[in-house]
Amino acid sequence: MILHDLYPYFILVFVGFLPNEVWRWLGIVLARGIDENSEVLVWVRAVATAVLTGVVAKIVVYSPGALAGVPLWVRLAAVGVGMIAFFLARQSIFVGVGTGIGALVLGNTLFGG
Amino acid sequence: MAQHDPDSCSTTRSGGFFAGVRAGYASIFQIVLLGTFVSIGALAHDLGFSAPWVVLSTVLVWAGPAQVILVSSLGGGGAPLAVAVAVGLSGIRLLPMVMSLLPILRSGRRQTAALLLAAHFTAVSMWLESLRLAPTRPREERLAFANGIGTSFLTTSVIATMSGHVLAANLPKGVVAALLFLTPMSFLTSLTRNSRHLADRIAFVAGLLLGPLLAFYQIGLDLLWTGLIGGTAAYLVHLWWERRR
Numbered sequence: 001m002i003l004h005d006l007y008p009y010f011i012l013v014f015v016g017f018l019p020n021e022v023w024r025w026l027g028i029v030l031a032r033g034i035d036e037n038s039e040v041l042v043w044v045r046a047v048a049t050a051v052l053t054g055v056v057a058k059i060v061v062y063s064p065g066a067l068a069g070v071p072l073w074v075r076l077a078a079v080g081v082g083m084i085a086f087f088l089a090r091q092s093i094f095v096g097v098g099t100g101i102g103a104l105v106l107g108n109t110l111f112g113g
Numbered sequence: 114m115a116q117h118d119p120d121s122c123s124t125t126r127s128g129g130f131f132a133g134v135r136a137g138y139a140s141i142f143q144i145v146l147l148g149t150f151v152s153i154g155a156l157a158h159d160l161g162f163s164a165p166w167v168v169l170s171t172v173l174v175w176a177g178p179a180q181v182i183l184v185s186s187l188g189g190g191g192a193p194l195a196v197a198v199a200v201g202l203s204g205i206r207l208l209p210m211v212m213s214l215l216p217i218l219r220s221g222r223r224q225t226a227a228l229l230l231a232a233h234f235t236a237v238s239m240w241l242e243s244l245r246l247a248p249t250r251p252r253e254e255r256l257a258f259a260n261g262i263g264t265s266f267l268t269t270s271v272i273a274t275m276s277g278h279v280l281a282a283n284l285p286k287g288v289v290a291a292l293l294f295l296t297p298m299s300f301l302t303s304l305t306r307n308s309r310h311l312a313d314r315i316a317f318v319a320g321l322l323l324g325p326l327l328a329f330y331q332i333g334l335d336l337l338w339t340g341l342i343g344g345t346a347a348y349l350v351h352l353w354w355e356r357r358r
Binding site: 008009011012013014015016017018019020021022023024025026027028030031034035036038041042043044045046047048049050051052053054055056057058059060061062063064065066067069070075078079082083086091093094096097100101104105108109112 | 141144145152156162163166169170173174176178179180181183185187193196197198200201203204205206207208209210211212213214215216217219228229232233235237240286287289290291293294295296297298299300301302303304305306308310312313315316317318319320321322323324325327328335336337339340341342343344345347348351
């Protein structure tokens with residue numbers, strides 16, 4: 001049945017695409033008439049930043065999928081080591097991300113289950 | 114003036130677009146997206162989703178955390194309505210991101226389709242790189258420039274999603290864990306580098322503390338509250354600091 005084959009794609013559009021995309025559309029509407037240097041944007045950007053670091057902290061503390069198999073203290077320590085390397089390397093994202101991943105793999109190999 | 118000539122306008126636009134594509138391919142986020150979407154493709158394979166389905170989800174949803182929720186909840190047998198609510202909650206962050214980016218990209222002309230595209234491309238990777246690089250371009254080029262960055266990021270991610278789905282059977286758990294760790298590490302380092310203002314820095318720390326705290330106490334809409342409380346507190350400190358000077 002063609003309808004049966006299309007069902008996963010209906011779900012994708014109504015459960016995955018629309019509930020997510022609607023925020024982008026609302027963002028377009030609300031951005032109308034706001035100036036690049038407006039004071040409101042300082043607040044909006046602060047809200048966006050807090051949500052994003054909130055997402056990061058949640059991924060590290062309450063990890064999804066395979067990451068949950070790595071001990072919590074190894075995840076936290078790997079973030080710390082990565083951030084120290086990031087600052088020592090004059091804020092190089094490449095060094096920070098690479099060192100953090102390296103620390104995670106090493107810690108998981110030594111102390112993981 | 115050259116900018117009133119329609120031909121030179123479209124030349125500027127395509128120039129801006131290709132400059133954006135180049136900037137996108139030079140970005141560290143190429144590696145981050147590659148790893149992130151290989152892990153999403155692998156996850157989708159393991160939970161029984163077809164390759165075209167998960168590739169289309171990368172194109173349509175274009176938000177890593179939402180896709181992880183979508184695939185893992187649907188794959189785990191979650192009710193579609195509950196999954197839609199969870200995806201919708203994770204997408205709230207896109208609203209302030211789009212709202213803060215578009216005023217930097219817009220020029221005076223009518224450009225609805227290009228704005229819709231830029232809003233769709235808005236995800237953490239594209240948002241961070243556009244906020245950082247677009248202000249260095251002439252205003253008429255910025256929208257095309259940001260869409261160039263978005264195009265290069267999406268292309269890589271589609272290929273990565275596909276590869277993850279194909280490779281899934283051969284990826285050890287430790288590798289997938291390392292790939293999933295790319296997201297928090299790259300978000301943290303890029304956000305640190307982009308947080309130049311006092312309000313951004315305070316919001317950065319507030320989000321780190323509030324995110325897990327509100328989740329621990331199982332507060333509904335925890336990320337929404339994290340943003341509103343953390344962001345507003347940071348803004349108030351910024352106001353107080355500006356007045357004091």
